[in-house]
Amino acid sequence: xxVAAGGIEQALAACRxxxxxxxxxxxxLDERGVLVGPETELEQDELKKLYRWMLFGRLLDDRxxxxxxxxxxxxxxxxxxxxxxxxxxxLAMQNGDxxxxxxxxxxxxxxxGLSLTDLLAxxxxxxxxxxxxxxxxxxxxxxxxxxxxxxxxxxxxxxxxGKDQVAIAAVGDGATSEGDFLEALNFAGVYKxxxxxxxxxxxxxxxxxxxxxxxxxTLAQKALAFGITGLVIDGNDALAVYAASKWxxxxxxxxxxPVLIEALTYRVGAHxxxxxxxxxxxxxxxxxxxxxxxxxxxxxYLERNNVWxxxxxxxxxxxxxxxxxxxxxQAEAVPLPNYxxxxxxxx
Amino acid sequence: xxxxAVMVQAINRALGQxxxxxxxxxxxxxxxxxxxxxFRATDGLQQRFGNTRVFxxxxxxxxxxxTAFGMSLTGLxxxxxxxxxxFLYKGVDxxxxxxxxxxARTWGKTTAPMVVRTAYGGGVRTPEHHSDSLEGLILSSxxxxxxxxxxxxxxxxxxLSAIDDPDPVVLMEPIRLYxxxxxxxxxDDLDRVPLGQAAIRRAGHDVTVLAxxxxxxxxxxxxxxxxxVDAEVIDLRTLSPIDWDTLEASVEKTGxxxxxxxxxxxxxxxxxxxxxxxxxCFFALQAPPVRVAGDDVVYPPxxxxxxxxxxxxxxxxxxxxxxxx
Numbered sequence: 001x002x003v004a005a006g007g008i009e010q011a012l013a014a015c016r017x018x019x020x021x022x023x024x025x026x027x028x029l030d031e032r033g034v035l036v037g038p039e040t041e042l043e044q045d046e047l048k049k050l051y052r053w054m055l056f057g058r059l060l061d062d063r064x065x066x067x068x069x070x071x072x073x074x075x076x077x078x079x080x081x082x083x084x085x086x087x088x089x090x091l092a093m094q095n096g097d098x099x100x101x102x103x104x105x106x107x108x109x110x111x112x113g114l115s116l117t118d119l120l121a122x123x124x125x126x127x128x129x130x131x132x133x134x135x136x137x138x139x140x141x142x143x144x145x146x147x148x149x150x151x152x153x154x155x156x157x158x159x160x161x162g163k164d165q166v167a168i169a170a171v172g173d174g175a176t177s178e179g180d181f182l183e184a185l186n187f188a189g190v191y192k193x194x195x196x197x198x199x200x201x202x203x204x205x206x207x208x209x210x211x212x213x214x215x216x217x218t219l220a221q222k223a224l225a226f227g228i229t230g231l232v233i234d235g236n237d238a239l240a241v242y243a244a245s246k247w248x249x250x251x252x253x254x255x256x257x258p259v260l261i262e263a264l265t266y267r268v269g270a271h272x273x274x275x276x277x278x279x280x281x282x283x284x285x286x287x288x289x290x291x292x293x294x295x296x297x298x299x300x301y302l303e304r305n306n307v308w309x310x311x312x313x314x315x316x317x318x319x320x321x322x323x324x325x326x327x328x329x330q331a332e333a334v335p336l337p338n339y340x341x342x343x344x345x346x347x
Numbered sequence: 348x349x350x351x352a353v354m355v356q357a358i359n360r361a362l363g364q365x366x367x368x369x370x371x372x373x374x375x376x377x378x379x380x381x382x383x384x385x386f387r388a389t390d391g392l393q394q395r396f397g398n399t400r401v402f403x404x405x406x407x408x409x410x411x412x413x414t415a416f417g418m419s420l421t422g423l424x425x426x427x428x429x430x431x432x433x434f435l436y437k438g439v440d441x442x443x444x445x446x447x448x449x450x451a452r453t454w455g456k457t458t459a460p461m462v463v464r465t466a467y468g469g470g471v472r473t474p475e476h477h478s479d480s481l482e483g484l485i486l487s488s489x490x491x492x493x494x495x496x497x498x499x500x501x502x503x504x505x506x507l508s509a510i511d512d513p514d515p516v517v518l519m520e521p522i523r524l525y526x527x528x529x530x531x532x533x534x535d536d537l538d539r540v541p542l543g544q545a546a547i548r549r550a551g552h553d554v555t556v557l558a559x560x561x562x563x564x565x566x567x568x569x570x571x572x573x574x575x576v577d578a579e580v581i582d583l584r585t586l587s588p589i590d591w592d593t594l595e596a597s598v599e600k601t602g603x604x605x606x607x608x609x610x611x612x613x614x615x616x617x618x619x620x621x622x623x624x625x626x627x628c629f630f631a632l633q634a635p636p637v638r639v640a641g642d643d644v645v646y647p648p649x650x651x652x653x654x655x656x657x658x659x660x661x662x663x664x665x666x667x668x669x670x671x672x
Contacts, residue, residue: 127454132453132456139452152414153416
């Protein structure tokens with residue numbers, strides 16, 4: 001399934017942001033899972049891994065919502081509908097790469113090696129228990145957009161020290177209005193930081209629609225102002241997200257400069273369990289995007305290529321649910337740390 | 348062999364020493380490169396160490412502090428300059444809500460070894476936004492250390508300790524002393540001054556006078572002026588953490604307390620110092636403590652700043668007042 005690099009280059013060139021107008025987003029599969037872009041370079045086992053993680057995310061979301069309803073985690077930010085963006089990015093990351101995430105990239109973080117038990121400990125309300133540098137996963141950022149500067153700073157650090165690593169800032173569309181986001185793109189450009197800024201544009205920042213964030217026609221356009229590379233991609237096409245992210249990381253890693261990726265997707269669920277989207281999100285819009293569900297899209301492609309079938313789906317689901325339940329059990333078995341231990345660590 | 352140097356030259360020496368001995372140190376900020384800093388604190392450093400160790404940054408305070416934090420995670424020790432403390436407000440979120448909190452948020456697994464150097468304080472007729480003393484703002488933010496030198500040697504020594512520290516440290520450099528505080532510096536390496544240790548600048552028995560930065564020479568002048576009062580003048584040097592032992596021992600001895608600072612009175616560092624020392628030394632106190640501070644107004648225009656700022660006369664009057672009370 002290999003493809004000449006020129007294929008990707010050419011396809012990505014067409015999805016660069018422009019001063020006016022909206023480019024056709026980079027796509028490998030259409031909404032029915034039919035190949036419309038450059039053939040993927042992924043081998044069968046990697047394709048399975050990609051799909052399995054998306055399935056993992058979907059099932060984890062169900063469990064997370066249930067745990068919140070039962071009072072076993074504080075809040076849960078659903079990922080439903082955004083699995084392709086998260087898994088495609090996760091698959092493109094290499095060992096040693098760092099990610100500075102928001103709260104809607106759980107799949108990416110788990111793919112990069114964060115244990116689900118540690119992630120659930122955070123959601124139970126214990127701060128970040130995993131070692132950020134050892135895992136390459138920095139704590140989930142709650143102050144919107146702040147982490148963009150951290151990823152750019154880390155990417156500057158990698159570049160200055162000649163390290164072969166990339167730092168990723170993962171943010172949502174709301175973050176692109178923050179001053180720190182814009183300062184980060186500017187610094188990234190000036191210093192050619194080894195950084196990818198990955199925006200999951202899910203069209204909603206709690207109740208504020210994308211149109212209210214900016215007059216810019218695309219979020220990727222912001223890259224033009226800072227002289228860096230931007231890409232508009234179909235965030236519900238896992239193969240497109242993987243290919244674009246991989247290309248961007250190679251670009252940044254080799255010192256050719258940072259890349260801003262706008263992955264178009266949709267928040268099918270609520271902002272968090274504390275939110276009531278019925279007050280603002282048009283039901284027909286949700287339905288329209290539900291029909292663009294990233295899971296059946298990739299699955300159709302895999303089935304057509306005899307990489308996946310109903311039996312595997314069934315077996316994988318059972319395994320995943322078992323893994324999730326085990327992680328929940330382990331997370332809940334962690335005793336409440338002593339307050340003094342916290343104070344000691346914090347000082 | 349020694350050489351006489353003013354505070355800003357001592358800072359320059361310390362930066363050069365750190366850059367030379369520790370390849371992870373980088374110096375960044377607006378105008379720190381070719382120009383050598385608006386106060387010349389980084390004079391000649393880019394020429395000496397190259398533009399990957401000493402580099403200018405875009406004009407954006409939040410960006411400077413936020414990227415310094417990101418760099419500090421990769422094994423570098425950034426020393427970032429914020430040209431004037433009045434502009435630190437723009438970077439407060441990255442400093443206080445991010446860099447200062449990473450240790451707590453990761454159970455001590457990750458820290459941010461970075462320094463923010465910033466010129467602060469009034470008395471030199473700078474335009475608006477150039478004279479602020481924001482130590483009160485930072486003191487109420489856990490996770491960050493604050494050092495304020497009053498001598499050239501301390502400026503260098505505190506800076507070297509700040510660079511070694513695993514957590515963010517703000518070094519507040521008093522503009523007023525940049526070129527007036529002088530010391531003889533050794534020709535070889537400068538010594539570190541540990542964070543968290545106050546210095547007794549004048550020993551005395553009647554009243555404890557607490558000051559830092561530009562207020563230290565002022566307090567010493569006031570002590571000379573009010574010669575009938577035997578004042579003990581303590582230079583805090585580090586405002587976070589505070590050297591409570593030294594302060595407590597002094598107040599236990601004198602029974603009287605005057606705190607001098609440029610920052611506005613309400614919610615200022617003096618409030619914390621007085622409250623804490625009253626808690627510790629209540630039964631030793633012979634008079635109500637007195638604060639000599641900036642007024643609770645926006646920093647005044649430069650032609651009126653002398654009235655706002657603590658003066659030798661006001662500090663001397665406060666010393667006499669606690670003796671009468």
